[in-house]
Amino acid sequence: xxxxxxxxxxxxxxxxxxxxxxxxxxxxxxxxxxxxxxxxxxxxxxxxxxxxxxxxxxxxxxxxxxxxxxxxxxxxxxxxxxxxxxxxxxxxxxxxxxxxxxxxxxxxxxxxxxxxxxxxxxxxxxxxxxxxxxxxxxxxxxxxxxxxxxxxxxxxxxxxxxxxxxxxxxxxxxxxxxxxxxxxxxxxxxxxxxxxxxxxxxxxxxxxxxxx
Amino acid sequence: xxxxxxxxxxxxxxxxxxxxxxxxxxxxxxxxxxxxxxxxxxxxxxxxxxxxxxxxxxxxxxxxxxxxxxxxxxxxxxxxxxxxxxxxxxxxxxxxxxxxxxxxxxxxxxxxxxxxxxxxxxxxxxxxxxxxxxxxxxxxxxxxxxxxxxxxxxxxxxxxxxxxxxxxxxxxxxxxxxxxxxxxxxxxxxxxxxxxxxxxxxxxxxxxxxxxxxxxxxxxxxxxxxxxxxxxxxxxxxxxxxxxxxxxxxxxxxxxxxxxxxxxxxxxxxxxxxxxxxxxxxxxxxxxxxxxxxxxxxxxxxxxxxxxxxxxxxxxxxxxxxxxxxxxxxxxxxxxxxxxxxxxxxxxxxxxxxxxxxxxxxxxxxxxxxxxxxxxxxxxxxxxxxxxxxxxxxxxxxxxxxxxxxxxxxxxxxxxxxxxxxxxxxxxxxxxxxxxxxxxxxxxxxxxxxxxxxxxxxxxxxxxxxxxxxxxxxxxxxxxxxxxxxxxxxxxxxxxxxxxxxxxxxxxxxxxxxxxxxxxxxxxxxxxxxxxxxxxxxxxxxxxxxxxxxxxxxxxxxxxxxxxxxxxxxxxxxxxxxxxxxxxxxxxxxxxxxxxxxxxxxxxxxxxxxxxxxxxxxxxxxxxxxxxxxxxxxxxxxxxxxxxxxxxxxxxxxxxxxxxxxxxxxxxxxxxxxxxxxxxxxxxxxxxxxxxxxxxxxxxxxxxxxxxxxxxxxxxxxxxxxxxxxxxxxxxxxxxxxxxxxxxx
Numbered sequence: 001x002x003x004x005x006x007x008x009x010x011x012x013x014x015x016x017x018x019x020x021x022x023x024x025x026x027x028x029x030x031x032x033x034x035x036x037x038x039x040x041x042x043x044x045x046x047x048x049x050x051x052x053x054x055x056x057x058x059x060x061x062x063x064x065x066x067x068x069x070x071x072x073x074x075x076x077x078x079x080x081x082x083x084x085x086x087x088x089x090x091x092x093x094x095x096x097x098x099x100x101x102x103x104x105x106x107x108x109x110x111x112x113x114x115x116x117x118x119x120x121x122x123x124x125x126x127x128x129x130x131x132x133x134x135x136x137x138x139x140x141x142x143x144x145x146x147x148x149x150x151x152x153x154x155x156x157x158x159x160x161x162x163x164x165x166x167x168x169x170x171x172x173x174x175x176x177x178x179x180x181x182x183x184x185x186x187x188x189x190x191x192x193x194x195x196x197x198x199x200x201x202x203x204x205x206x207x208x209x210x211x212x
Numbered sequence: 213x214x215x216x217x218x219x220x221x222x223x224x225x226x227x228x229x230x231x232x233x234x235x236x237x238x239x240x241x242x243x244x245x246x247x248x249x250x251x252x253x254x255x256x257x258x259x260x261x262x263x264x265x266x267x268x269x270x271x272x273x274x275x276x277x278x279x280x281x282x283x284x285x286x287x288x289x290x291x292x293x294x295x296x297x298x299x300x301x302x303x304x305x306x307x308x309x310x311x312x313x314x315x316x317x318x319x320x321x322x323x324x325x326x327x328x329x330x331x332x333x334x335x336x337x338x339x340x341x342x343x344x345x346x347x348x349x350x351x352x353x354x355x356x357x358x359x360x361x362x363x364x365x366x367x368x369x370x371x372x373x374x375x376x377x378x379x380x381x382x383x384x385x386x387x388x389x390x391x392x393x394x395x396x397x398x399x400x401x402x403x404x405x406x407x408x409x410x411x412x413x414x415x416x417x418x419x420x421x422x423x424x425x426x427x428x429x430x431x432x433x434x435x436x437x438x439x440x441x442x443x444x445x446x447x448x449x450x451x452x453x454x455x456x457x458x459x460x461x462x463x464x465x466x467x468x469x470x471x472x473x474x475x476x477x478x479x480x481x482x483x484x485x486x487x488x489x490x491x492x493x494x495x496x497x498x499x500x501x502x503x504x505x506x507x508x509x510x511x512x513x514x515x516x517x518x519x520x521x522x523x524x525x526x527x528x529x530x531x532x533x534x535x536x537x538x539x540x541x542x543x544x545x546x547x548x549x550x551x552x553x554x555x556x557x558x559x560x561x562x563x564x565x566x567x568x569x570x571x572x573x574x575x576x577x578x579x580x581x582x583x584x585x586x587x588x589x590x591x592x593x594x595x596x597x598x599x600x601x602x603x604x605x606x607x608x609x610x611x612x613x614x615x616x617x618x619x620x621x622x623x624x625x626x627x628x629x630x631x632x633x634x635x636x637x638x639x640x641x642x643x644x645x646x647x648x649x650x651x652x653x654x655x656x657x658x659x660x661x662x663x664x665x666x667x668x669x670x671x672x673x674x675x676x677x678x679x680x681x682x683x684x685x686x687x688x689x690x691x692x693x694x695x696x697x698x699x700x701x702x703x704x705x706x707x708x709x710x711x712x713x714x715x716x717x718x719x720x721x722x723x724x725x726x727x728x729x730x731x732x733x734x735x736x737x738x739x740x741x742x743x744x745x746x747x748x749x750x751x752x753x754x755x756x757x758x759x760x761x762x763x764x765x766x767x768x769x770x771x772x773x774x775x776x777x778x779x780x781x782x783x784x785x786x787x788x789x790x791x792x793x794x795x796x797x798x799x800x801x802x803x804x805x806x807x808x809x810x811x812x813x814x815x816x817x818x819x820x821x822x823x824x825x826x827x828x829x830x831x832x833x834x835x836x837x838x839x840x841x842x843x844x845x846x847x848x849x850x851x852x853x854x855x856x857x858x859x860x861x862x863x864x865x866x867x868x869x870x871x872x873x874x875x876x877x878x879x880x881x882x883x884x885x886x887x888x889x890x891x892x893x894x895x896x897x898x899x900x901x902x903x904x905x906x907x908x909x910x911x912x913x914x915x916x917x918x919x920x921x922x923x924x925x926x927x928x929x930x931x932x933x934x935x936x937x938x939x940x941x942x943x944x945x946x947x948x949x950x951x952x953x954x955x956x957x
Contacts, residue, residue, distance in 0.1 A: 010829075011750045013786050017757035020779060024764035055746065057829050082749035082826075103753035107760035 003047035003118040004028045008038045008064070009080070010056040014103070018051060018080075021107050022114060035059040044073045047125055049098075049117035051110070054081035054088060062088060065095050074124070076117030080105055127197075134198035137183045145182070148175045152188065153195045214347040220265040223428045227258035230435060237442060246438055249297035250431070256286040256293060257431060261424050268349050273336035276352045277329030284324045284331055284363075287406070288317050290427075291370060294399055294434075298377060301395065301438065304384070305377035309369055316366035323359035331363055332356060332413050356414035364407060371403045394437045398430040405430075476587030478525075482580050487524050493587050496566060498528040498556065525568065528556035545572045545580045553590065565594040610708040616663055616701050618643045618656065630710050632682035643706075648680050663702045666695030671706070679708065687712045722805075725928060730803045732925045733855050737800055739862060743827030748793045751786035758783050796823055799851050806849040806932065810956055813880055813890055814843040816850055820857040821878075831865050831874070838879040844888055844955040848933050856926045856937075860892040860949045863922065867896035867947060883955050887935070891950040898941040907939060926951070 005027050009015040012033060019029045032038035035056060042048065054061040061079055068075065076098045081088070089100045098120065099113040141149065151161040158176065162169045185191045231254030238247035260283060267279045295310050324331035336354040343349075374396045381392040405426055411417070467490055470477045476493025480486075489497075522538055529537050537554045544550035551569035558564050570585030601624075604611055610627035612620055623631075623638035631638065631646055643659075644652045671677060671691035679689045688711040696703045737744065762779045765772050796819065817839060828835050861876060868874040877893040899907065906912055908927045913920030923937075930937040930951045937951035 011754070013754040013782060013789075014750055014757070017754040017761065017779075017782065017786075020761035020775075021757045021764065024761045024768065055826065055829050057834070060829075060832075080753075082746040082753070103749045104756035105753060107757065107764070 002028070003049055003121055004030055004043075005114055005118075006030050006032060006038055006042060006048055006050045006052075006075075008032045008035060008050065008056070008061075009053040010034060011053070014053070018105070018110070021110065022051075025111055027114065035064045038064070039067075042073075042075070044071075044075075047118065047121045048075040049078065049114050049121060050075050051078045051080055051114065054079050054092075062091060062095075065092060065097070069095060076121050078110070078113045078117055080110075131197045131199075134183075134194045137194065138198040140182050141179060145175050145179050148172065149179055149191075149195060152176060152179065153192050155188070215345060216265075216268060216347050216349075219425055220261055220268070223425050224258045224261045224265070226428060227254045227261060227431070230431065231255040231258060234435065241442065241445075245300040246297045247442075249293040249300065250435055250438060253290050253293035253297065253431060254435075256290040257424065257427060259286040260290065261428075264424055267352075270350050271339050273339055273352060273354070274329075276339065276350065277333060277336045280332055280352070281324055281330035284321055288321050291317055291366070291403075291406075294402065295370065295373070297434070297438075298374065298395060298399055302377050302381055302385075302388070302392065304380040305373045309373035309376060313366050313369035313373055316362055316369060320359065320363035320366055323357075323362055327359045328357035329354075330357065331360055332410060334358075352413070353416055360410055360414055363410060367403045367407045367410075371400055371407075374400045374403065391437050391441070395434050398433045402427055402430050470586070474589065478585050478587065480522075480525075480583040480585075482583065496564075496587050496589055497525055498559065526554070526556075528558070529554060530557070541568070545583050546574075546578065548572060548574070553594075563591075564589055565591045610710070612638070612643065612706045612708065613696070614643050614659075614704045614706060615698075616703065618659055621703065627708065630681065630687075630708070631679070632685075646679055646681075648678050648686050659704075662693065662695075662704060666702050666704070668692075668694040679710075688715055725932075726805055727803070728921065729852060729855065729925050729929060732859075732921050733800050733851075736855065736858055736862065736922070737797070740824055740827045740858070742830060743824055744793070744797055746826040746830075747822070748790055748797075751790040751793070754786040755783050755790070758786070793822075800855070802851065806852055808847050808849055808933075810845045810847055811850050811853075812843050812845050813853070813888055813953070814839045816848075816853045817857060817878055817880065817890070819850070820854045820861065823854070824858055824861055827862075828865065828876070831869070833865050833868060833874040833876055835861075836875065836877045838877060840880050840882045843880055844883045846888060846933070846953045847956055848953065849929075852929045853933070856929055856951065857890075857892070859922045859926050863949070864892055864894035864896065864947070868894050871896055886954055886957075887952040888955050889950060889952040891948050893942055893946060893948045895946045898945060899939055899947045901941075904939045904941075908937070 005022050007015055007018050007022070007029060009018065010033055015031050015033060019031045022029050030041050032041055035058065038050070042050075052061040052064060059067070061077075061081075065077055068077075074096065077092070077096070078098050079089075079092050079100045080103055081100070082103045092100055098117040101109060101113065138146070147165070148161060151164065156164070158169055158172045162172045165172070180186070180191060183191060183194050185194060231251045234247045234251035234254060238244055238251060241247070263279050263283045263286070267276045270276050270279070292314055295314060299305070299307075299310055320331055328334035329336055333352065333354040334357050336352045338353055340351045340353050341348045342351045378392055378396040378400070381396070382389060385392070467477065470490060471492055474492060476490060476496045478487060478489035478493045481488075522541060525541070526534060526537055533554070537552075540552050540554070541550075544552050549569070549571050551567065553565060553567045555563050555565050567588045567590045568585050569588075570583065572580045572584070573582040575581050605625035607624060607626060610630050611622075611624045612627050613622040615621050620638045620641045620643055623633070623641075625634075628634045628638050633641065644655050647655055669692070671693055677689050677691060678686045680686050690709040690711055692707040692709075694705050694707075696705050758779045762776050765775060765779075800823070817837065821835070821837070825835075857878070861878070864876045865874070868876075873895060875895050877891075879891050879893065881889045881891070908923045910924040911920040912924070913922075927937050930953070933953050935951055935953035937949070940948050940950065942948045
């Protein structure tokens with residue numbers, strides 16, 4: 001698991017101490033004394049976990065969380081705060097923080113949270129890769145194939161699809177074969193899963209065009 | 213008709229007139245002895261001249277002898293009269309001489325009639341005619357009588373007496389020198405004449421027949437002298453009468469004045485047991501003597517009061533007090549001037565106060581002879597005095613009247629109370645005894661200086677003064693002095709304020725103020741507790757993390773000592789930091805009296821920022837410090853000044869809650885005119901113009917849960933530091949709170 005742990009805290013001594021802890025456990029650590037510095041260090045392409053102090057001058061933890069959200073970057077965030085109030089804690093958690101810890105932080109708790117964050121990050125990244133692959137496959141389909149696919153996913157027979165779309169059974173069969181080929185699947189079950197990853201439709205959901 | 217026919221009757225007649233004149237004088241002028249003597253002497257002389265006239269031209273020896281024998285009678289009378297005259301006029305010579313002279317004269321007179329034909333002759337043998345001045349006189353010749361010696365001796369004694377008188381008189385009474393010389397000289401001459409006559413006769417020497425005219429001349433001389441005395445006496449009498457009239461007039465006027473002013477006048481003749489008083493005196497003293505004269509005329513009335521003159525003066529005194537008052541009076545009148553006060557009951561039974569004062573004449577033994585006095589009704593004065601005394605006694609300030617010798621003349625009730633003399637009174641107490649023993653010596657000196665330069669001032673201003681009560685308790689006082697001239701001497705009125713209570717109150721107020729400041733500080737800490745907790749948490753977090761990191765490192769790779777050392781260094785550093793936070797917090801929470809120390813204001817600013825920094829971050833407030841280089845030192849309490857700064861910063865943050873950007877600037881300007889200025893400037897909406905001063909009032913707040921004490925306490929603190937604090941609105945917007953403190957020289 002090669003993820004970078006970003007630690008952001010305006011207090012240099014706390015920053016080093018936390019960094020030392022995580023480094024001692026073999027984690028790759030990047031230290032930032034302010035949010036601005038963090039944003040310079042942060043590479044969205046690399047799996048990261050952010051240990052973030054809530055109170056910092058200029059831009060505090062929650063503001064940073066919002067900013068990342070806006071940018072569509074979702075590294076796992078672990079808030080660390082000296083005087084956490086319920087409101088900011090709730091706000092952070094609602095916005096998807098991994099955990100909200102109070103200083104002084106027990107190392108085990110922090111480590112567990114960081115590892116959890118990294119795991120989540122890894123999973124999210126893996127999932128996103130599959131989605132991207134599926135979406136790439138999806139974008140390779142012709143419009144007609146894109147029209148046929150939801151029907152297949154919904155488990156309709158070729159005959160029914162041909163009837164619905166007003167084309168011949170043979171044409172549908174060709175489309176199905178082409179789709180299967182292009183998405184690299186062998187079974188309808190695999191096809192459903194890829195379609196789901198590519199956000200084509202949800203199982204059991206009627207294709208938008210065939211609602212009637 | 214020869215000259216003898218003319219002279220002798222003339223002398224006789226003159227002598228008679230002269231005698232009559234002196235008799236008249238003696239009769240009309242209080243029977244003065246000298247004049248009677250002179251009258252008798254003059255009559256004797258007249259008789260003598262008559263007898264001599266008889267023998268001057270008589271040729272019969274028997275007749276001459278008889279006449280001479282009888283001539284000795286008026287002669288003896290003449291000598292006696294002259295002796296008496298001289299003795300009554302001067303009274304200086306030894307009496308025994310005069311008496312002996314008179315005795316011898318009487319003896320001579322006796323011998324005159326018993327021996328020979330007379331004192332001069334045993335027998336007259338014949339008559340010789342001798343011419344003198346053209347006239348022939350009969351001159352008896354015969355053996356002299358040895359008894360004449362007695363007569364001579366008598367004359368000698370007379371001469372001795374006169375000489376003695378003259379000698380003593382010239383020595384003792386030089387002012388009567390002329391009179392003495394004239395009278396005694398004349399008499400001496402007279403006795404010499406008599407001796408010479410007798411001798412001439414006895415020794416049959418030639419004799420001038422002018423003895424008696426000479427005697428006449430001498431008598432005239434004596435008379436002249438005495439007459440001169442008489443004239444002078446008459447002049448004096450006239451003068452005396454005039455002065456008596458004048459005295460009476462003055463006395464009447466004085467009496468009238470005494471009547472008009474309601475004063476009683478009296479005079480007590482101690483030996484004569486009489487009391488003279490005016491009507492007012494009788495009315496005031498109420499003695500039972502009857503008024504003999506019209507009271508309105510103011511004339512005196514003499515009262516015979518028997519043995520008890522004093523009783524008349526104290527007739528209306530309470531019987532119980534009488535012995536005391538009498539004793540007071542009897543002691544007082546042994547002084548030349550006296551004054552006593554006592555109370556009587558007047559006819560209506562009302563109590564009146566009487567003051568007797570006056571002068572006393574004493575005899576040589578010091579016993580009073582005549583006591584004169586003025587009687588005054590001083591009830592009103594007494595009641596005014598009582599009122600004044602009541603007013604003075606009700607004063608909360610202790611008042612002392614001190615005479616130039618440092619003795620207390622008067623002290624009001626408060627003074628006797630605070631000095632602990634309520635029972636025995638303070639009159640006569642030496643003022644130095646009211647001071648702590650350590651300053652008594654100096655005080656006498658200061659007192660002397662004050663009498664030299666008397667003025668109204670407070671005593672030893674700027675220094676803490678202490679007084680000492682009778683029991684030895686010392687207490688802080690404030691004393692104001694003002695000079696008061698009484699009877700030409702500078703007295704001092706000292707107003708003494710016991711500061712014990714005031715000091716205690718001031719202390720309580722100070723304590724109260726300190727408590728208030730402390731309370732406000734505690735509530736301030738409550739407001740920034742989040743920030744403080746964070747401040748404390750940070751190092752604790754760092755310590756924990758560092759320690760745990762070290763644990764992990766050691767577990768994994770015990771060889772990484774270098775890293776461990778860094779970690780330990782950091783732990784120590786952070787621990788120290790946490791300790792500082794706590795001690796800062798303790799400093800703010802401490803409840804102790806302000807301690808003024810020299811301090812740099814920028815240090816105070818930094819300390820305050822350490823405490824509040826996190827709060828500012830939490831509130832999203834940026835802060836900027838603009839501190840002048842080389843900040844001068846001020847004398848102050850670091851905790852209280854920090855409290856002021858924290859208050860101002862929190863207020864600034866509160867004021868900016870609703871606006872953006874939020875920034876607070878803390879600026880220390882360079883020293884100007886001996887003061888250093890510190891301002892806290894925010895970017896909020898500012899303060900309404902009319903509120904710029906009001907915000908410093910107590911219980912003035914714009915915050916929903918504020919006490920409204922913050923700025924009020926800030927002002928109290930800054931004022932206690934000798935500075936001032938005020939608010940303005942900055943030109944670029946936002947409020948600006950400024951305080952300035954005097955810098956140390």
